[in-house]
Amino acid sequence: MICVKPFNNLHINDKNEISICRFTKNSIQNKNLAINDITNSVQFTNLRESFIRRDTITACDICWLSESKNNKSFRLVSNSNKHHGLDNPLLNISKYIIVDQVQTLEVNLSAIIESNLIKEISKCKNIELINFYGTLISKENHCNFLQKIIQYLDAYKISLIYDNFQEELSEWKNFKDYQIYEKN
């Protein structure tokens, strides 16, 4: 069993913790760590190694459960993604990864992301997609996050996906494109 997420994705949850996917239970606290210490932390490297060894990974139970019921799991959807799935040439199945490999970012809209973390994440120069989900707590914070991304990264190469959102933001025009799955 392979999943692309541990090898090309980062996720920031509502508590500002970082994990490799929004559905894993395995997350680390953001304590002003450097991006390399985050991506190659013990938790993440162990998780990658388990994937490489085809071991049973309890942190990813949500996907296994979904697949056992013959449903399409997040793993299967991610693996088959045309740009960031298994066929993507930047994908590298390795216990340790380089920051260039991070291509996608998932962010909970409730998270208030510190500028230091945004600075570290912006070292991932190959980010092509940011997926926002959850409930928006502060529009100001969210706009601030987008502005920092525009400042540090090539925003015109990045697509934004919102699981749900209520209005349009002026910052979006700086990005490659944006998509809202569900407008409230």
Add this chain to the structure above:
Amino acid sequence: MKRIKIKSETFTVDRIVSFGCSFSAGTELLDHKLGPFATSKLSYRTNGKKLHQWYTDIHNDGKYREIMNTNKLYHEPSLAWPSKLAEKLEICCKNFAQPGNSNDKLVYQIQKLFNENFFRPTDLIIVGITSIHRGILFNPKSFTSDPESFLIAEADSYKKYVNPKFLLDWMSDERLVWQHIQNLSCLQNLKNLLNGRLLCLNMLPLRIKRHDDIIPLDDLNPSSSKLFYNIDDNFFTPFKLTLEQIYQSRLFLTKDCFYDMVPDKEQLPFFHPNESAHSKYASWLLNNFFQDLN
């Protein structure tokens, strides 16, 4: 990012990019995850059946074909010695090795990636040189321009494209050695273009055999076959000096060959090293040739 000293040269490295054959691709390492087919593979060996027959049979079974393919593509290369070496250095590894690869093919792969600007200034490229009894064929029916490797002793791997007699006549021992020298020369040039960040290691012994002794694949076990001759023992005087010069250059980290370092008890059913052997080989490289300066 690691600062490492290899022999007398110092490099800053954050990724190992490796190329090679099944010995670098970790072939067979996850066969135990194949369930009943793992047992069947063992029985093929004990019953003296051919290895390629097992692969043919497994290819007819969709379920196991899927596992085999994902193992080959995503799992096994990440458990082979290049990945072990990278893990010991706590850096990333991109392993392009493929089972059945020829030296022609791996030079083709490196050349292509070089032209695509794939290599970064902090990469260390390690090439696992394989047996010289292999080549590449460009399949006109293929959807990609990538060539396919063939084994000279396995007619099945090329007879659908080329008349076997023609191929065997063309691939004389002299031509195989000449082809090997061309490949190594190409790697020397690439090493210069990559600022010295390319190293070669021998995976299989450098042996030749008379082309009129061509035998089926399953007798092609280099150390057991009496039909193989060491280059040094033989009659290839014109090539000896050139090969010696290449071996004395900076291209090879060592002349020792991985295959010769794997004891019988650490061999998997079809002679590939097990995970412990891969790990030991990586440690051996690290302890003897790499110095961590961090």
